[in-house]
């Protein structure tokens with residue numbers, strides 16, 4: 001097998017979409033699996049779409065996700081520079097080669113002339129109004145003008161573009177590793193611009209030239225680039241690089257959770273979940289979008305989730321460390337069908353990764369929140385809270401958000417439970433429990449449970465009947481972690497004062 005050299009080649013036109021992170025990840029996994037090289041190339045030839053800060057954003061996002069770059073922007077390497085805007089002279093050389101070989105030509109048509117051509121074709125009833133083999137002969141280009149005219153125009157700096165001379169009626173074949181054989185007739189391709197009048201190459205030329213020069217073995221990218229692939233194959237052929245052509249793998253689209261159409265930022269915004277890896281503020285519109293990182297997703301969980309968007313290991317195992325992903329990953333196991341993006345699955349992965357952490361690691365998350373709230377807490381207590389809450393959290397901030405009652409006595413009580421279930425049995429039971437607990441020197445999960453049984457015997461009320469109201473009295477909420485452990489954590493003083501407060505303040509009675 002050829003040395004694996006893959007590239008992630010984003011354009012710095014805004015925040016990196018989560019689909020872009022998946023593309024980068026698949027490239028990375030393949031590179032690592034085969035001891036290959038992962039390259040980061042910034043494709044910034046379209047100056048009109050350049051967004052300041054986007055490149056830095058891409059680098060930070062990849063670093064956060066743990067997708068390491070071996071060669072490229074920020075790293076350097078033997079094929080530097082890796083920013084296309086800095087490689088203009090290189091592209092020009094190949095564009096000139098194509099012109100000299102008769103595979104491309106200069107076109108001097110003005111915007112008005114191009115519009116006029118389209119209008120003319122439209123009125124003639126032609127469905128295809130492109131600059132192509134059918135139209136190029138009636139246009140102002142180096143195929144129709146005399147050599148002297150062309151020279152005169154070039155000398156006088158008349159603006160021009162270089163267009164590819166796409167052959168008439170030729171079958172272009174390519175084998176995509178995911179989609180199999182793709183056949184396109186060249187008549188379906190227009191004479192694409194390769195060099196723009198500002199001297200910058202277009203995506204197509206720069207992409208092919210760089211993949212060749214950077215010795216790329218596999219082009220792994222989103223399905224939206226599949227229509228460009230035949231044109232790229234043609235360019236490889238015209239430049240004499242057929243043997244060095246990389247293999248193509250076009251990744252399936254990311255779809256909405258119901259499978260109905262492509263996942264867009266608008267869909268994500270509407271459903272209230274992130275679509276960008278990290279926070280992003282659009283420099284032009286100032287629109288702010290929260291990232292997966294800031295929403296509390298662990299990078300390993302996100303990576304595991306993304307790996308499964310289009311790929312599967314062929315087994316039932318779902319939790320994969322990056323190392324395991326590298327071992328298991330193959331391009332053959334990527335499917336053709338669009339991958340449904342279900343945020344609940346991402347949350348599930350996050351939960352699994354949080355649960356796998358030690359109480360000590362988790363307590364760091366709680367301490368982060370406590371610091372901003374200015375609350376002191378012993379390490380022991382924090383660890384106990386985390387152990388109790390572990391099964392209930394989705395994000396690191398949930399230890400605080402769902403566990404505030406460990407630190408603050410409730411002042412409000414779940415209304416539904418109170419109105420439906422707070423009755424004389426509750427007050428009787430809690431009254432006795434309160435008297436009994438005062439006799440203890442220390443409250444533990446164990447003795448508070450024994451006390452529950454004792455109180456049941458004394459009152460003749462089954463503890464199961466009052467458990468939910470008991471919880472509401474202690475925590476304010478209708479659900480939460482083990483109540484006995486909760487009592488141990490908050491301690492005797494707090495338990496007694498909370499029960500007293502609840503008995504004094506919850507007035508609604510149901511008989």
Ligand code: GLU
Pocket residue numbers: 008009010011043207220221222225
């Ligand atoms: N610059 C293209 C993009 O923004 C790269 C496509 C490719 O990988 O060839 O996605």
